[in-house]
Every structure is written in C-alpha cells, then in structure tokens.
Amino acid sequence: MIPTRTLAHAGGQALELLRGQEDLVEAEVFVAANTSLVARVHFTSHIPCNGVEEPKSVESVGLGIQAVFRAPEGPRVGFGSEPNDLTPDGVRRALAKARQAAVSDPEFVSLPRPGRERRRLRRYHDPALLRLSDSDL
Amino acid sequence: MDDSPLTIDLIGEVKAAIADDFSRQARRLGCRYADLRLEVAESQYAWAENGNSKGSGKDDALAFGIRVIAGDGISAPGYYGQTLGAADRARLARVIRGGLRHAHARAIANARGKSAARTAFPSLAGAFCDSRLAAAPVHRDTVPAVFEVDPRAVPLADIVAFTREISSAVKATAPTIAFNVIAAITQISRELFVSTEGALIDQAVALTQGTCYVVAQEGAVTQELYDAVGHQRGWEVLSRGAQDPPGVPMLSFPDFRTFATTLAGDAVRLTRARPAPTTEGEVTVVTDPHFTALVAHEIIGHPTELDRALKMETGYAGRSWLLRSLDETQVGKQIASPLVTAFSDPSLPGFGQYRYDHEGVPARRVVHIDRGIFQGFMNSRQTAAIFGGEPNGHWKATDPSLIPLIRMSNTVFARGDHDPRDIIKQIDHGYYLVGHRTPSIAESRENFRISAMKVYEIRNGELGQLFRDGGIMADSQAYLRQVDAVGTDFRLIPIPNCGKGQPMQSKRVGNGGPTLRSRAILTGGAA
Numbered sequence: 276m277i278p279t280r281t282l283a284h285a286g287g288q289a290l291e292l293l294r295g296q297e298d299l300v301e302a303e304v305f306v307a308a309n310t311s312l313v314a315r316v317h318f319t320s321h322i323p324c325n326g327v328e329e330p331k332s333v334e335s336v337g338l339g340i341q342a343v344f345r346a347p348e349g350p351r352v353g354f355g356s357e358p359n360d361l362t363p364d365g366v367r368r369a370l371a372k373a374r375q376a377a378v379s380d381p382e383f384v385s386l387p388r389p390g391r392e393r394r395r396l397r398r399y400h401d402p403a404l405l406r407l408s409d410s411d412l
Numbered sequence: 413m414d415d416s417p418l419t420i421d422l423i424g425e426v427k428a429a430i431a432d433d434f435s436r437q438a439r440r441l442g443c444r445y446a447d448l449r450l451e452v453a454e455s456q457y458a459w460a461e462n463g464n465s466k467g468s469g470k471d472d473a474l475a476f477g478i479r480v481i482a483g484d485g486i487s488a489p490g491y492y493g494q495t496l497g498a499a500d501r502a503r504l505a506r507v508i509r510g511g512l513r514h515a516h517a518r519a520i521a522n523a524r525g526k527s528a529a530r531t532a533f534p535s536l537a538g539a540f541c542d543s544r545l546a547a548a549p550v551h552r553d554t555v556p557a558v559f560e561v562d563p564r565a566v567p568l569a570d571i572v573a574f575t576r577e578i579s580s581a582v583k584a585t586a587p588t589i590a591f592n593v594i595a596a597i598t599q600i601s602r603e604l605f606v607s608t609e610g611a612l613i614d615q616a617v618a619l620t621q622g623t624c625y626v627v628a629q630e631g632a633v634t635q636e637l638y639d640a641v642g643h644q645r646g647w648e649v650l651s652r653g654a655q656d657p658p659g660v661p662m663l664s665f666p667d668f669r670t671f672a673t674t675l676a677g678d679a680v681r682l683t684r685a686r687p688a689p690t691t692e693g694e695v696t697v698v699t700d701p702h703f704t705a706l707v708a709h710e711i712i713g714h715p716t717e718l719d720r721a722l723k724m725e726t727g728y729a730g731r732s733w734l735l736r737s738l739d740e741t742q743v744g745k746q747i748a749s750p751l752v753t754a755f756s757d758p759s760l761p762g763f764g765q766y767r768y769d770h771e772g773v774p775a776r777r778v779v780h781i782d783r784g785i786f787q788g789f790m791n792s793r794q795t796a797a798i799f800g801g802e803p804n805g806h807w808k809a810t811d812p813s814l815i816p817l818i819r820m821s822n823t824v825f826a827r828g829d830h831d832p833r834d835i836i837k838q839i840d841h842g843y844y845l846v847g848h849r850t851p852s853i854a855e856s857r858e859n860f861r862i863s864a865m866k867v868y869e870i871r872n873g874e875l876g877q878l879f880r881d882g883g884i885m886a887d888s889q890a891y892l893r894q895v896d897a898v899g900t901d902f903r904l905i906p907i908p909n910c911g912k913g914q915p916m917q918s919k920r921v922g923n924g925g926p927t928l929r930s931r932a933i934l935t936g937g938a939a
Contacts, residue, residue: 325540328867332518360498
C-alpha cells in the first residue's frame with residue numbers, strides 16, 4: 276500500500292508544477308491510492324458452493340487535477356486524471372487532459388475555498404487492515 | 413518517456429506476447445486454470461445543464477483482471493484486478509505477472525481454507541465442491557468494432573457544443589422546464605481474453621450514448637423524466653438516430669436532439685395531468701414496448717441469472733423464485749400464459765450485443781420461457797458445472813479489473829400476433845402505460861411494482877385521460893399467466909444502468925418486447 280506521505284509528496288510536486296503554468300488561474304490536485312480486498316462468503320447446504328466465493332482485490336492509484344484556465348472569453352474549467360503515475364510525467368498528462376477538456380461555464384464562480392474549521396478526525400482507521408493478507412481474510 | 417495517449421492499437425501490438433507469457437507463467441505456478449482480460453478504452457464525453465456546458469473529457473483507460481483456479485487437493489478461485497495507465501505500457505508483462513502471482517496465491521489460500529473447513533465442519537462442508545468450469549469450446553478470434561463515424565474522430569469541441577445546444581433547446585421547450593442535464597459519450601474499446609486452455613479473443617466495440625434528465629414544474633406539481641438512447645456504434649447514433657436493422661428496425665430512435673426535446677414536452681404535459689388513481693384490485697393493463705422492456709428486465713432477466721438462482725448473491729441482490737434447490741425448480745413448468753415466450757439473445761442489436769462473453773464462450777440465444785413453459789437460465793461456466801447444461805455466454809464485467817457476473821444481454825419478450833391497436837380497441841375499461849420509470853422488486857423477484865412515465869385511461873377501446881405518477885403492481889407469476897394479448901410491435905430499448913455486484917457494476921444491457929396486455933393493480937400518485 277502506498278503511504279500517505281508518498282501521496283502528499285506527489286500532490287506537493289504537482290502543485291509546484293501547476294504554479295509554473297502561465298494560463299492557470301487556480302487548481303486542485305487530488306491524489307489517491309485505493310485497494311479493495313473482498314472475500315464474499317457464500318454457503319448453501321443443499322447446493323455445491325465454494326464457501327468463500329470471491330476472494331478478490333482491485334487496486335488503483337492516480338492523481339486528478341481540476342483546473343481553471345485563463346481565456347479571452349472568460350475562465351475555462353477542466354478536469355484531467357492519470358492513473359498509476361504519480362511522477363511529474365503523470366501530472367503533465369493529467370494537466371494536458373484538463374486543458375483539452377476545459378469548458379466555458381458562465382455560472383462558474385471559483386473552486387471551493389478552504390473553510391475555517393480545522394481537521395479533527397485523525398488515525399480513525401485500523402492500521403492492521405492495510406497489512407491484511409489473503410490468508411488472514 | 414512515451415507521452416502519446418494509450419490507444420486500442422496496444423492490444424494488437426501485445427496480444428501474442430502477453431498470451432504466451434501468461435500461459436507459461438500460469439503453468440509454472442501450477443494453476444489448474446487461469447484467464448486474463450486486458451482492455452484499452454478511448455472515450456470522449458461532455459455534459460451541459462440548462463444550456464451551459466459543465467464539463468467534458470477525452471481520456472483513455474487501461475486495466476486488467478485475472479482469474480485463477482488452483483489448489484493442492486480441493487481447488488478454489490482467486491481473483492485480482494488493477495487499473496493501469498500510460499506509464500505501464502513499457503512494463504505491462506511484468507505487471508500482469510505480478511497480478512497472476514497474486515491471484516494464484518489467493519486461490520491457494522482459499523483452497524487451503526476450504527479444505528480446512530471440510531475437516532473442521534464435516535456436517536456442513538459436504539456442500540463445498542471442487543471449483544470446476546463446464547467445458548466450452550476454445551476460440552481464437554478477432555472481432556472488429558462497427559461504426560460509421562469513428563468515436564475517436566469527433567472533435568471534443570463538437571461534442572461540447574452538441575450537448576450545450578441540445579440542453580438549450582430542452583430549456584426553450586417551455587417556460588416550465590425548471591432544470592435539465594444533457595450528457596453524451598462516444599467511445600471505442602478493445603479487450604483481449606486469453607486462457608490457459610488456449611483461448612485468444614480480441615474484441616473491439618464502439619459505443620455511443622446520450623442521456624437526458626429533465627424537470628418540469630408548474631405550480632406545486634413537479635415531473636422528473638430520465639431516459640437514454642444508445643447503441644454499440646459510432647457518433648452517428650446521436651447525430652442521426654438509429655434504425656437497426658434497416659427496414660423493420662428492432663432498435664429505433666430519432667436523433668438525440670429530437671429525443672430530448674420530445675421528452676421535455678412529455679414532462680411539461682404531465683405537470684398538467686391529474687395523478688393516476690390507485691385501483692382496489694386488478695384491472696386490465698396494456699404496456700407499450702418501452703414499459704414492457706423494464707418488465708422483461710425485472711421479472712424475466714434478473715430471476716433467470718443463474719448465480720442469483722443458485723443463491724450466490726443472496727446478501728446483496730436476492731435470489732430467484734424460479735429455483736429453490738437443484739431438485740426443486742420451475743424448469744418444465746407452466747409459469748406464464750401460452751402466449752408468452754421470452755429469451756436473452758446477444759445477437760440482437762443494441763447494448764446487449766456481443767460475440768463472446770468474458771470467459772471466451774460464444775454468446776447464444778437462451779430461451780427462458782417457451783409458450784408459457786419455463787426453460788432455463790443465463791449462465792456461466794462455473795454455474796453450468798453446478799446446475800448442468802452447456803455454458804451460454806452470459807458472464808460479463810463492466811471493467812476488466814472487476815469479476816464478471818451473469819448479466820443480461822438482450823432480454824426480451826418475443827413478438828406476438830396481435831395488432832397493438834386492436835389490443836387497446838378490445839378493452840371496455842383499462843389503462844395504457846407508456847414508458848418506464850422506476851422499478852421496485854421483491855427479493856426473489858416474486859412480485860414487482862414499476863412506475864410509468866404516462867398512464868392513459870382506456871374507455872370503450874379509446875385512449876382517454878392522461879395521468880401522471882402511475883404504475884402497476886403485481887405478483888410476477890400471476891401477471892405472466894394473465895397475459896392475453898402480445899403485439900407485433902417488438903422493440904429493443906437501451907438500458908444504461910443495470911446494477912449488480914460488490915463492488916457495484918452498473919452495466920448497459922438491452923431489454924424489450926412488444927405491447928402486452930395483462931392484469932395488475934394500478935398504483936397512483938399523490939395529489
């Protein structure tokens with residue numbers, strides 16, 4: 276499992292790269308690593324079954340960029356993402372997709388501004404879940 | 413660094429090498445069976461609200477999924493899936509090998525657990541079986557995508573302008589149109605399937621879909637309508653509509669602008685209609701093909717998915733009243749009127765069309781009901797090994813990283829002999845339901861409630877008052893047994909969002925049928 280400090284570093288690198296874009300008004304970067312580990316139990320006494328029917332996992336890693344670009348007709352808003360590449364190359368690909376997909380929306384005001392509330396919820400997960408093996412499950 | 417976008421050409425470039433490497437690695441690990449699905453999709457999409465563009469995208473996607481069956485004594489399955497990106501192009505074989513090792517280790521752990529459970533719980537473990545797949549012919553084939561206007565060739569700016577203009581046109585339909593969303597997507601995907609049995613199938617599919625959501629409001633009355641058009645073809649589906657096959661089309665809809673503005677007009681008319689009454693008991697009801705499609709989906713399609721019937725999904729999707737146990741099923745029994753025949757057929761056009769399913773089995777027509785007699789289920793190789801019969805190619809996933817499930821292809825009521833106009837003319841009093849909205853179905857599909865876009869009262873063979881917020885409610889078997897007229901006007905309807913699985917797989921399927929007449933309770937709306 277990719278550590279959160281790696282995700283945070285990738286996010287910081289992405290913001291640095293975005294700050295150098297002359298046509299960029301503002302942007303958000305979202306970086307995530309997801310692993311879903313599922314064991315579906317299925318038992319029927321009177322029909323042949325596996326007991327554990329679907330031991331499976333799905334993994335995905337990526338970053339997404341929501342960006343507002345400066346344009347003669349007014350700001351253009353676009354989103355682009357790149358899976359499985361948290362390097363500056365991945366950021367550049369995501370940004371290119373966001374720029375290509377940007378649209379002019381007269382109702383757009385701005386990206387959300389940070390609120391005043393401070394984060395209070397920390398370490399609320401069971402760290403053992405991130406180390407769970409198939410045998411354990 | 414290769415900065416070029418991923419394209420479906422990647423599958424053609426790597427398929428031989430990937431197939432060879434996968435099979436060798438699977439044999440080295442000692443897998444009894446293994447298969448791989450690898451897919452690239454190139455898509456473009458846009459959406460607009462109330463005449464303003466809200467977003468668009470041009471993207472590519474790469475993912476794979478692996479199934480392994482392994483075990484020293486008793487065998488068991490293990491699965492692995494992963495989403496990839498352009499950076500994985502150069503290391504694809506290595507990534508897939510890692511996934512195979514993971515799926516194999518998972519299958520081995522599962523097999524050991526199953527074996528231990530048989531020892532620890534001998535009275536319960538008699539049901540634990542070796543994981544087997546029913547025999548199926550092995551195919552090596554290439555299936556090209558079919559389209560007139562290549563989804564990759566449409567400029568994204570044109571798609572953005574298209575959705576914005578249609579959203580503006582919907583808004584301009586009437587001052588009482590309060591809100592609308594117009595979305596369009598066009599894409600081409602190419603999937604490779606390989607197995608340790610020697611299968612190598614390369615299937616490409618084009619897909620184009622438009623969806624319209626509209627809210628009309630007049631005073632305190634609000635009407636929300638949602639509908640979609642689509643086909644496994646190119647952009648021409650939205651710019652010109654579809655008539656497939658030409659001449660006597662089963663799949664037929666106009667260009668997307670006409671479709672969306674017509675839906676908006678319906679929403680406006682419905683705000684001026686009275687709410688439908690609720691009847692004390694059953695009344696005669698006639699359903700148009702669009703409504704019949706959702707009846708086919710809910711009370712024919714879902715209960716004939718064999719994984720549901722075998723209770724493999726009881727926890728989150730329910731079972732089927734068509735099978736209680738392997739010795740106690742409705743196979744061979746009369747469950748419907750002799751006028752009712754229903755089947756699933758992947759050779760018909762639309763969302764449910766495909767050549768091979770996601771375990772390489774050639775897809776074929778499956779008859780569920782033949783003149784009222786229940787015949788059988790859609791299945792997979794695993795469920796066919798348990799229940800019996802040959803695999804019929806209905807194991808499909810919405811993404812290669814996800815495990816396939818038994819899904820509908822084109823599940824329909826067959827056409828009959830009645831002129832649909834006569835079906836209504838013959839009625840002294842009843843109701844005509846046009847267009848489906850929302851279903852609510854019992855856990856084993858034994859009864860249902862489905863709401864309609866429009867309900868017309870029928871008096872002396874003529875359509876009369878239009879009502880809003882109506883629907884029907886019935887016991888499934890009673891409804892099927894009381895079908896006394898089946899029309900000649902067979903239609904296929906694209907259903908964009910059939911949900912099943914954990915994680916959820918929202919799949920496009922085809923459903924349809926003709927005008928049907930039966931009996932049900934009419935459910936009404938609030939004033």
